[in-house]
Amino acid sequence: MRIGHFKETYTADEAVFQSGFVRSALVLLFLGLAGFPFVAGPYWLYLANHAAIAITAAVGLNILTGFAGQISLGHAAFVGIGAYTAAILSSRWGWPILVCLPVSGFTAAVCGLVVGAPSMRMKGLYLCITTLAAQMIFEFLFVRAEPLTNGIRGINVPPAEVFGLVLDTEGKLYFVTIPVMMAAVTAGRNLFRTRVGRAWVAIRDRDISAELMGINLFRYKLLAFAVSSFYAGVAGCLYAHLYKVVTPEHFPLHESVRYLAMIIIGGLGSVLGAIYGAIFMTLVPELLQWILGRFQQAHPAIMQDLFPLQTVVFGALIVAFLVFEPHGLAEMWRRLKDAFRLWPFHRE
Amino acid sequence: MDLFLQLLVTGIAAGGIYALVAMGFVLIYKATRIINFATGEFMMIGAYFFYTFLAVARLPPVPALALVLVCAAALGWVVERLILRHMLGQPVISVVMVTLGLSSILTGAAELIWSAEFLSFPPIFPRAPIVLGTLVIRSNQFWGFVISMIAASAFALALKFSRLGVAMRAAADDPTAAYSMGIDVRAMFTLAWALGAMAASLGGVLIANIGGVQPSLGQVALKIFPVVILGGLESIAGAVLGGILIGIIENIAGGYLDPYVGGGVKDLAPFVVLVGILMVKPYGLFGKPDIERL
Numbered sequence: 001m002r003i004g005h006f007k008e009t010y011t012a013d014e015a016v017f018q019s020g021f022v023r024s025a026l027v028l029l030f031l032g033l034a035g036f037p038f039v040a041g042p043y044w045l046y047l048a049n050h051a052a053i054a055i056t057a058a059v060g061l062n063i064l065t066g067f068a069g070q071i072s073l074g075h076a077a078f079v080g081i082g083a084y085t086a087a088i089l090s091s092r093w094g095w096p097i098l099v100c101l102p103v104s105g106f107t108a109a110v111c112g113l114v115v116g117a118p119s120m121r122m123k124g125l126y127l128c129i130t131t132l133a134a135q136m137i138f139e140f141l142f143v144r145a146e147p148l149t150n151g152i153r154g155i156n157v158p159p160a161e162v163f164g165l166v167l168d169t170e171g172k173l174y175f176v177t178i179p180v181m182m183a184a185v186t187a188g189r190n191l192f193r194t195r196v197g198r199a200w201v202a203i204r205d206r207d208i209s210a211e212l213m214g215i216n217l218f219r220y221k222l223l224a225f226a227v228s229s230f231y232a233g234v235a236g237c238l239y240a241h242l243y244k245v246v247t248p249e250h251f252p253l254h255e256s257v258r259y260l261a262m263i264i265i266g267g268l269g270s271v272l273g274a275i276y277g278a279i280f281m282t283l284v285p286e287l288l289q290w291i292l293g294r295f296q297q298a299h300p301a302i303m304q305d306l307f308p309l310q311t312v313v314f315g316a317l318i319v320a321f322l323v324f325e326p327h328g329l330a331e332m333w334r335r336l337k338d339a340f341r342l343w344p345f346h347r348e
Numbered sequence: 349m350d351l352f353l354q355l356l357v358t359g360i361a362a363g364g365i366y367a368l369v370a371m372g373f374v375l376i377y378k379a380t381r382i383i384n385f386a387t388g389e390f391m392m393i394g395a396y397f398f399y400t401f402l403a404v405a406r407l408p409p410v411p412a413l414a415l416v417l418v419c420a421a422a423l424g425w426v427v428e429r430l431i432l433r434h435m436l437g438q439p440v441i442s443v444v445m446v447t448l449g450l451s452s453i454l455t456g457a458a459e460l461i462w463s464a465e466f467l468s469f470p471p472i473f474p475r476a477p478i479v480l481g482t483l484v485i486r487s488n489q490f491w492g493f494v495i496s497m498i499a500a501s502a503f504a505l506a507l508k509f510s511r512l513g514v515a516m517r518a519a520a521d522d523p524t525a526a527y528s529m530g531i532d533v534r535a536m537f538t539l540a541w542a543l544g545a546m547a548a549s550l551g552g553v554l555i556a557n558i559g560g561v562q563p564s565l566g567q568v569a570l571k572i573f574p575v576v577i578l579g580g581l582e583s584i585a586g587a588v589l590g591g592i593l594i595g596i597i598e599n600i601a602g603g604y605l606d607p608y609v610g611g612g613v614k615d616l617a618p619f620v621v622l623v624g625i626l627m628v629k630p631y632g633l634f635g636k637p638d639i640e641r642l
Contacts, residue, residue: 071441118623121630124440125383125581129573130626133619136570140616144609253570257448264445308459308563315452322446323434 016189033178037171045170046242047282052174052181053238054278058262059188059271060231065260066269067197068224069204070119074131075259077138078108078229080251082236087155087246088148097160097167097176101237108233109226111138116225120218123207135253142248154247157240167241177238184231189271191227200224204269261314265321267330276329284317285310354483355603356596361489363595365554368496370575370587371503372547378582379520379540382432385447387548388569389454394420394549395556395565396462402469409472416553417546424545428538436537451566459563468560492554499550503543504584516540520582571598574618578625580634590633594618 007013017023037045061075082104089095089103115134119127142149149155159168160176167173191197199220202210211217240246258281266277288310295302325332373387384390397419401412431450435443478490507513519526519536526533548569552561555568575594579586602614625633 065441071444118626118630122626125444126577126626126630128383128440128444129577130623132570132573133622136619137616137623140612144612146610257452260441260445260448264441268441305460308456308464311456312453312460313456315449315454315456318449319431319446319453322438322442322449323431326438326442 014193016193037174042170045174047286049170049173049177049238049242051279051282052177053235053242054259054262054282055275056181056184056238057232057235058259058266058274058278059184060228060235061259062263062266062269062271062274063188063191063200063231064224064228066263066274067192067204068200068221069207070116070123070221070224071128071260072131072225072228073128073253073256073260074115074135074138075228075232076251076253076255077135078112078232079236079239079255079259080138080142080246080248081108081111081229082233083240083246083250084142084149084155084236085233086237086240087157090157090160090240091155094158096162097237097241098162101180101234104237105230105233108236109230112225112229112232113222115229116222119221119225132253135256139248139252142251149248152248154245157244157246159244160241173242177242180234180238184234185271185275188231188274192271196220196223201269258314261318263328265317265328267328270328270330272333273328273330276333280329281314284313288313350482351603352600355599357480357483357485358489359596359599360592361485361493361595362599363592364493364496364500365551365591366571366575366595367588367591368500368554369548369551369569370572370579370591371500371584372544372549372551373572373576374579374582374584374587375503375507375547376540376544377576378584379516380432380436380537382435382443382447383581384544385444386427386451386454386566387544387572388566389451389458390420390423390545390548391552391555391569392458392561392563392565393423393454394545394552395561396458396467397549398553398556399462399467399469399561402472403467413550413553416549420545420549421542423549424541424543425538427545428541432537432541433534455563455566462563464563466560466562469557472557486558488558492558496551496554499547500588503547504588507584512539571615571618574622577622578633580631583634586634594621597621 017026036048040048057075057079061072064070064072064075085104085107086097086100089100090097095103115131118130122130143152159166160173161167162176165172167176192201199210199215202213202215203217203220207217239250243250262277262281263274264277265280266275267273289306292302292306292309321328369387369391372390373384376382376384376387394416397416398412401407401415402409405412407415427450431446432443435446473487473491475487477487478485507517515526515531516536516539518529519531519533520540523533526536552565556565571594575590576587577590578593579588579590598614598617601617605613605617
């Protein structure tokens with residue numbers, strides 16, 4: 001029976017993908033993702049795009065909240081900033097999506113620097129409420145800065161174009177969202193093997209100790225805000241092209257809470273957790289709709305209850321995970337793997 | 349000048365109710381160190397209970413209000429026992445998220461039970477507005493202010509002088525010492541949630557009496573965060589003062605600036621003030637700085 005990985009060199013110990021099994025599983029995953037648009041219908045492709053964008057944003061939030069330990073209730077606002085940047089650039093000046101992506105990210109990152117500035121003096125609850133204020137202020141700007149944002153009417157976004165190829169269907173956009181998501185995840189995963197990532201973890205675990213070890217708290221916290229907002233901005237740019245219209249209603253406080261829920265349910269401080277959480281939170285509302293759809297024949301009015309029911313289930317999931325499994329889906333998955341690997345000697 | 353005075357008085361009247369809701373929030377924070385993002389939803393549920401007792405069960409206003417308070421206390425008790433009890437000693441993010449989840453559950457449940465439609469109470473107070481010299485206050489606002497001030501004083505006095513109030517403050521101050529003095533600290537936590545829910549739902553009834561109730565009423569309570577930050581998260585007097593100040597600020601800012609930007613300043617101003625205050629005084633006007641030791 002295998003009880004662990006035996007390694008002979010440091011290189012092997014530091015490898016990102018620890019075993020041949022993981023490497024082959026990843027190759028299979030890539031092949032599956034590449035083949036998916038050729039077998040799936042538009043609805044599934046829409047879901048896949050949605051999940052990929054949610055993953056990008058959630059990995060960003062997990063960098064800030066899960067790794068650097070700063071709670072943000074304003075993530076949706078940064079997604080919104082990215083979306084508006086992309087919408088304005090592409091609708092007025094016809095910038096291509098590949099240029100919009102980094103520009104949206106940088107715009108959001110600059111705003112993130114501003115919002116992160118109070119973290120110099122505050123932490124915990126107070127900082128959390130400052131980000132709430134930022135969310136409210138940006139929401140106000142989205143509605144009221146009409147010359148830029150068109151107010152509540154929003155901005156129509158022309159279909160994305162890559163090297164002259166118009167991405168007018170879900171299936172074509174898929175080939176942008178998925179690579180961006182994979183780049184974001186890879187970058188996020190590797191960030192924590194660098195000095196910066198380790199500094200963030202040190203700050204999260206004990207800020208005073210981190211400072212004593214020579215980590216400039218303010219600089220690294222600001223950096224966490226900027227990087228996390230960059231991810232959000234990139235996700236926002238993708239949303240703008242997925243929805244084809246950007247309005248203030250797309251980025252309410254509720255949406256920020258949804259991103260937090262993704263990383264809590266997936267597993268705080270784990271890139272894999274953010275991925276699980278984002279997929280889970282994208283699929284649950286659809287699943288609920290499907291279940292209610294089964295009962296529609298018998299009770300035609302049931303679909304009216306869909307939205308409030310989704311709200312209740314959303315809240316109940318957050319509460320249930322926090323009470324019963326605070327480490328989230330990533331931990332459940334790890335335990336499940338252990339149970340199989342160590343069977344029959346495994347015991348809780 | 350008349351406009352200024354009118355806005356000032358309206359602001360004070362609105363702020364009094366914020367003060368009461370903020371008090372519900374501070375009661376819970378003081379005792380349990382939990383920042384309750386579901387305060388607004390307690391307000392909303394309280395308002396719906398009142399509507400049900402008053403308009404559906406056709407009870408007179410006073411027994412209806414008493415029943416609302418009982419139901420709110422029960423709700424606070426259930427929430428603490430079922431959910432928050434498990435969150436003791438958990439990191440800030442978990443506690444914040446669990447109350448956010450709770451607020452989502454309550455909003456959805458309210459919409460399932462009472463539908464998303466806008467409901468307003470049958471009139472309770474005489475309709476004629478209150479006239480003070482050249483100033484006019486809507487009667488609902490005036491009575492709302494009076495009732496919330498009475499309730500806030502009652503809460504503050506009870507907390508200061510009654511035996512239970514002293515025990516609650518002791519449990520909040522130092523749970524270990526309170527345990528050793530024979531105080532049931534857990535019961536105090538539950539009591540804090542019951543009282544907090546009562547204060548919030550009374551505030552909800554008063555606000556809904558002015559503007560009606562719908563499931564999104566809870567969003568009003570987002571303004572409670574500027575209020576409690578302004579007053580310091582754990583100061584009852586600060587909550588009252590902060591509530592009135594925020595009421596004044598939002599009305600004056602709304603009254604003077606709305607014509608220029610096309611509305612919405614009223615809901616924004618408290619948050620701008622909040623950021624300003626936190627930049628200068630990170631622990632609010634009356635809050636104690638945390639002293640950290642390794």
